[in-house]
Amino acid sequence: MxxxxxxxxxxxxxxxxxxxxxxxxxxxxxxxxxxxxxxxxxxxxxxxxxxxxxxxxxxxxxxxxxxxxxxxxxxxxxxxxxxxxxxxxxxxxxxxxxxxxxxxxxxxxxxxxxxxxxxxxxxxxxTSRRLSHCFVMDVPGFPEPLIVTDAAVNIAPTLADKVDIVQNAIDLAHILAFDEVRVAILSAVETVNPKIPSTIEAAALCKMADRGQITGALLDGPLALDNAVSMEAAEVKQLKSPVAGRANVLLVPDLETGNVLAKSLTFMAGADAAGIVLGxxxxxxxxxxxxxxxxxxxxxxxxxxxxxxxxxxxxxxxx
CATH class of the missing domain: 3.40.50.10950 (Rossmann fold)
Known part of the structure; x- marks a missing residue:
């Protein structure tokens, strides 16, 4: 565009x-x-x-x-x-x-x-919460605002950091009156692979949500970007979850990934990105x-x- x-x-x-x-x-x-x-x-x-x-x-x-x-x-x-x-x-x-x-x-x-x-x-x-950055993105053709985090503050966040990063994004989504908050924890693949640390962290975050350590949203991961935002891709991979294909919050593995994703959406897909630091x-x-x-x-x-x-x-x- x-x-x-x-x-x-x-x-x-x-x-x-x-x-x-x-x-x-x-x-x-x-x-x-x-x-x-x-x-x-x-x-x-x-x-x-x-x-x-x-x-x-x-x-x-x-x-x-x-x-x-x-x-x-x-x-x-x-x-x-x-x-x-x-x-x-x-x-x-x-x-x-x-x-x-x-x-x-x-x-x-x-x-x-x-x-x-x-x-x-x-x-x-x-505060007691780690600071993190959220892009609230208006993406052409996307049915609702899309939150991408963290693309500007935390360079290589640990699992503990990601707990605060995702909770900050969830809290923001509620302030912005999202009807339902659906968080996709992104990686390169949608299966847990010990050779890809972000997949293990994604699985841990989902279990933490199950145990009430992260609240206010539906979480799923690891998910690749395509099956996080495309129902067709999720169905091809036979992923059955309330998040796959319908995510409105994307938790990226690290700052480089988030920065490239947000700027790709902005400069190649005509999206706009509102930036805010939380925590x-x-x-x-x-x-x-x-x-x-x-x-x-x-x-x-x-x-x-x-x-x-x-x-x-x-x-x-x-x-």
Missing amino acids: SPAAAESRQHVHYDRLIAAAQAVEAPVVAVAHACDRNALESALDAARLGLMTPILVGPEARIRAAAAEAGLDISSLAIVPTEHSHASAQRAVQLVREGHAAALMKGSLHTDELMAAVVQAEGGLR ARVPVILTSRADSVQARLASCAVAALIAHSKLAGARLLGS
Whole structure:
């Protein structure tokens, strides 16, 4: 699919996500190092649609210069000045800890720099859950949003890591109001093979779900990609499961696999990918300069729904 065709097609799943996010209170979002056009446009577009109230964190002169160069009016947005990107990441995290922001958004700094501030032992935003990344994908022809995890944070996750990664994705699917969460644990084959460690881990994760160590979803694996998402492929392999051929969450073996899968869907199948990091005290929006406008807005919408869910949970606990 050509870039023009991909940009012009309808985004039914993302439209629903954005509409759902517009129905809840817009969270305050600290945009870490908002010093380029992409970061500023994303913040302004999301604010215009009622998906967030941005706080721009970074060197004020650079922020204003980037806005002027791009012809963007940021007069309505608050700016918290910092000296450099490292300070921007630290200050954005501090705004969350002080209760001034309910989400983070990556600006024009490296992902590693922002995440280092999030996970630091003192003054960070860690919880008991391991951090992981989810792509919420709008894939042409796919009947519902597709979650792919983890394609950006955990390079070579262990079995213990995957427990948190899959639980984070399941929790996200419930926040996004999936009717049923069906997790396919991907490998190269659909049978357990001692020579392929990911198949053994897949079998272990399924048994952990049986024993209540992973909750809220149907799990099956190992599954190859074809028999995870294609009923025809699942039937050819004679796989009888409520997940095979119908998965809406894909747990990949490692970051390389997930990254290639997500980018293949984006650049070869015309999909859009909204990126979010879970497992911290607040959602972290990760966008790329290559993202479409719709994907960036969907990332903000997902963060808004997560922030609303956390706030609702806090209110329940405090009632």
